[in-house]
Amino acid sequence: GLLVGTLDVVLDSSARVAPYRILYQAPDSLVYWTIACGCSRKEITEHWEWLEQNLLQTLSIFENENDINTFVRGKIQGIIAEYNKINGIREDDDTEKFKEAIVKFHKLFGMPEEEKLVNYYSCSYWKGKVPRQGWVYLSINHLCFYSFLMGREAKLVIRWVDITQLEKNATLLFPDMIKVSTRSSEHFFSVFLNISETFKLMEQLANIAMRQLLDNEGFEQDRSLPKLKKKSPKKVSALKRDLDARAKSERYRALFRLPKDEKLDGHTDCTLWTPFNKMHILGQMFVSTNYICFTSKEENLCSLIIPLREVTIVEKADSSSVLPSPLSISTKNRMTFLFANLKDRDFLVQRISDFLQQTTSKIYLEKNISGSSVSSDDEVFTRSSSLISASPHKSLSSESEGERQFNLNDNGIPTATQALMTMYRRRSPEEFNPKLAKEFLKEQAWKIHFAEYGQGVCMYRTEKTRDLVLKGIPESMRGELWLLFSGAINEMATHPGYYEDLVEKSMGKYNLATEEIERDLHRSLPEHPAFQNEMGIAALRRVLTAYAFRNPNIGYCQAMNIVTSVLLLYAKEEEAFWLLVALCERMLPDYYNTRVVGALVDQGVFEELARDYVPQLYDCMQDLGVISTISLSWFLTLFLSVMPFESAVVVVDCFFCEGIKVIFQLALAVLDANVDKLLNCKDDGEAMTVLGRYLDSITNKGSTLPPIPHLHSLLRDDVEPYPEVDIFRLIRSSYE
Template sequence: MWVHPEEVLQAGALWITERANPYFILQKRKGHGDGRGGLAGLLVGTLDVVLDSSARVAPYRILYQTPDSLIYWIIAHGCSRKEITEHWEWLEQNLLQTLSIFENENDITTFVKGKVQGIIAEYNKNHDVKEDDDTDKFKEAICTFRKLFGMPEEEKLVNYYSCSYWKGRVPRQGWLYLSINHICFYSYLLGKEAKLVIRWADITQLEKSATLLLPDAVKVSTRLAEHVFSVFLNINETFKLMEQLANIAMRQLLDNKGFEQDRSLPKLKRKTPKKVSALKRDLDARAKSERYRALFRLPKDEKLDGHTGCTLWTPFNKMHILGQMFVSTNYICFTSKEETLCSLIIPLREVTIVEKADSSNFLPSPVSISTKNRMTFLFANLKDRDFLVQRISDFLQQTTSKIYFERETTGSGSLLSSSPQRSSLGSEGSSEGERQFNLNDNSVPTATQALMTMYRRRSPEEFNPKLAKEFLKEQAWKNHIAEYGQGVCMYRTEKTKDLVLKGIPENMRGELWLLFSGEANSRTRSHKQSGVVIVTTGGKTHQILVLGFPKPPFVV
């Protein structure tokens, strides 16, 4: 594999020169290949496995050196003799004669470095590889992983960690490789090799254990055996990734679908750590989106775009609450630093205006967001206000067409609709427990109606005190809606939770369940799946209206 030219030392004690010419040197590292190179080879092979990743290098490499210089440049490395031989032959056939024309050593070095970088750029372009996808070290680890365990090109390595594997009562220091479908371990100590390959789908239990002998260990259980790994540099990060990969494998079994990498991740503006691959970034982004969806009960395809610290002005107690703002493709959400203080969900389909308010010493960098139901939310103390407003504006443009579609397909007389029109909960009209009488009706003279008929009760249930309790619950919810807002955009506080625990009135139960369970958001998305299906049977054509209502959470 061609690599960006990098200065190296020609360590003769660790490398064996197999081929050489005036400009290039092909070397093999001791401790690799047949026989392992005696005692020195055993020691070098052990060092490559045990020491830090900076010492773990490919077994073959090609160096460039000008005749009158002591500086060497590594321009290619390989995991197999066949791969490195192909690069060597290409250099002999295409560059040797050209380099002999140059008279200046600096010109030769510039030409060789430019040629190698051009080859890498052309390869990335032809194979649709982004420059920031993986570092050279990680590509080298991928090459080693596939060679050691015989993995195909389709098997993607996520990350690798240094650890010890307890084989019996003896720890074997080596490297743990975590890929999409497998957990693998490799160790080579003084001529003794140990390999372990386990499919994530075969794992029955994954747990962290802490004993006096092994304070930080991970136990991986299958139907046939138990495997213990310890001495991790960061056990929490490793275990979290192992859990995530095991869960992905289980979902693949249930859904009968393969893993697809998310190609919509934004390109990083700063350098990433050397061992963080593009696939690891993808999995980290998925984990954050899953936590975000679970926190606010959002649809399963909602992707978190970013979050930032801010304050929210709450009109019900006239305070600025410290918390976090989350922005995704279709929602703006807020949760307070104190978990039970306040939370907020603002669908972008309900947003009408997003604007920057005037800053002051008391209210720095504020942003005002207005919705269709005439509610205004004031956020402040935003670090990058201009970028945030621009990002929200971009998402609003994407949802414009969706808003018009929903206006045609959904009604507005519901608690779930945040339109200015009255809903069944916010109206002050008649309810099931109230009686209305038209005393000015001229069809029947009032004087002829008996008092029993005029003031009769609808049913004997009105004598039951349960009806009075339901009426009090309904009044409490109406007062709460008047103070904290109505619909999906309402302020959700500890008082809201207390009202739910005390009980929801019968005539509000359906709509409030949709609101607090998150089904209101899923139902809005499901309207896109509605349509007319034309079916022809027996020479006759039938039109069937298909309504895309979501499945309740308990339906598998």
């Protein structure tokens, strides 16, 4: 009995879970078929009675054994298929073996039915100095282990929310070991068949548990999983597939700055023909519900985002030895992208066609709702007319002086149709101005880049694009390129009229968020003329209030007003709203909620980076408590509140292009430049004064903007001026 129990646990036998089975075996065969199984005598008896009434009586009409075999197997398979159809069970649902594991999991650990098992793995658990061979069960809320060896039972249950650290360690005895730490104990697991998969799933489930804790929301399984290829192995549970798909979709959305509801359908290796250097670049193509994307294997070499709303033609080109399995994709702005070396081209084209059909239907529906008509089905399929008639990226030059400053929709809701900077830019004298000449050269460089690499959302994004951003975006192109690099252009294009509707619904409504917004409106960049009158203040009020109504979980947080006021200077009001959405919900998640959790997490990351990159300063900074002040003032406002305006907007340029890593890099570069002074500081006040004076001295000599007095510089005493620091040189040094 002890031996059987031990073997049952070690070998994952299902005999203890489903001890009753009905088998079908022909007289002259050694093979038997499992017809039914059950956990109790009552359950299996019900199956037997059904067979007696519906199947056994029919067998007498057949003359030979082969006909009986064919009939029984066909009948049973038909019954299973019909049952699955009625009960909504899909082909790729959990296997019988996994269902048995679920029963065992609930039985062994006394878990409620709603606790979902994700996967289970064979491993050893070290209890004292003796390893216990058994199975680790990973569910949505718990990590569990069970072992039964020669009469000795070992059972462990840990909630994910109680885990403080997960580590994958290597020792001399065991090259692969997972250490699970809680506040009160440490647990070690080893001898995994696939330690990487196990550890990755553990990390994911721990993160999900923390997210549930922060958002106070339960876990909901996603039933609309990506379609499986015919050859795909079916070895994992539907829930494990769900979590794998979520993780891949999250990485995909972050890589290409896509809307947060975009789901990755699949990816494949391929090559992309790049006309700017006449090469076939090796990389991966990603296909999702609304986008086709590409990134090169070599980092920063080339990436591409093609929204399906922009696609006009997808066609298979003729294969050749030079160009095997090519696929050509054409867009509305007359760009054609040539992919090749696609392994499963027919399956890929079918998936893209399916998604194109769905996109077409959406556009057709939206056009009908807005009152426009479509003349033929062909016109709908090729989508020659754009979803948005006037693209926000159509013109690079500033808008004409005669254009109206406000747009009134049917309900008379005003929204600013110009970036505030175009209305309040002070005109320079007519004589030659070296700064204006330099700005003109920047604009020309970008226009040449667009001519070579394409313009708009479908442009080839390369290292040269990033280099141009690091040299500073021209004033007239800033809003357009912020929209493009942040991905806000995609959300804006797929939600026409959304912002105006929000403004209409939120006008005249009052709550805690609107009270806080009103209090901070006149503190938002008050030194800039755009916010010294009601026009700029009203635009800022509308954007912040509309966002508070869109996302009540965040509502309004201090620092959002400073960032939004800068967005309004360079982007139209609706564009500024979508930039704020991209910032709060994708690029800086959880930064602007009531507990600023995202900023606090990044504070922890920054501490780790500071320990690695400025180790001589780390202990001193911990003693002075400088890091917490840095993360909340520098990070939350993207340096806008601590650096001269014309320099800080260059940081925002780089942030929209490269993401949060720019802020980490820049913060480390500032600390590195002030190591000696900070080591001599006696308290946190002195340290912050040193850093404040340094940040005040960061200049942008090439800026065409009139100098805007900065708060720190206004309050500064008569101490000798700090040597000027060039913002572009500082950014370059932060990358180095």
